[in-house]
Amino acid sequence: MLITPRSAASCTTSTLAARKRIALVAHDHCKGFLLDWAERHKAALSQHNLCATGTTGQLLSKRLELPIESMISGPLGGDQQVGAHIAEQKIDMLVFFWDPFEPQPHDPDIKALLRVAAVWNIPVASNECTADYLLSSPLMNQPHQHRIPDYNAYLKGRV
Numbered sequence: 665m666l667i668t669p670r671s672a673a674s675c676t677t678s679t680l681a682a683r684k685r686i687a688l689v690a691h692d693h694c695k696g697f698l699l700d701w702a703e704r705h706k707a708a709l710s711q712h713n714l715c716a717t718g719t720t721g722q723l724l725s726k727r728l729e730l731p732i733e734s735m736i737s738g739p740l741g742g743d744q745q746v747g748a749h750i751a752e753q754k755i756d757m758l759v760f761f762w763d764p765f766e767p768q769p770h771d772p773d774i775k776a777l778l779r780v781a782a783v784w785n786i787p788v789a790s791n792e793c794t795a796d797y798l799l800s801s802p803l804m805n806q807p808h809q810h811r812i813p814d815y816n817a818y819l820k821g822r823v
């Protein structure tokens with residue numbers, strides 16, 4: 665039996681530019697890993713536009729000395745802010761070292777962020793190894809067409 669993706673009818677494509685808009689996020693026990701990873705990849709990251717949740721962003725800009733747009737701190741709404749930017753197609757890629765060992769007070773926000781990243785089909789790295797693979801992809805520095813929800817068709821079907 666051929667299984668058609670449920671959302672196939674309401675998808676379209678969009679192009680991720682060669683210069684990506686990358687969001688960087690890490691939970692407290694993972695911040696050291698993200699900072700070390702980002703420092704190792706500073707040259708590659710400097711080719712892109714970077715943003716981050718509040719604390720992560722402050723630490724990263726100190727360490728990397730690169731321009732980084734810092735949003736609100738995660739527990740105060742930063743995950744939601746990043747998620748909103750993804751839904752608005754203002755963020756192309758998410759590197760989120762979330763902590764698999766610690767419960768977080770803003771767990772619903774974290775789930776929502778990861779969900780919206782899946783909805784908008786952007787590349788997501790949730791650990792260092794995947795982040796290495798992502799950054800070494802040839803697609804990092806070239807335009808890349810990806811499938812996204814067709815919002816106009818979605819609305820048309822609802823009103």
Ligand SMILES: O=C(CO)COP(=O)(O)O
Nearest residue numbers: 717718719720737738739
């Ligand atoms: O809590 C976070 C992600 O869920 C990260 O927030 P901070 O970068 O402000 O610590």
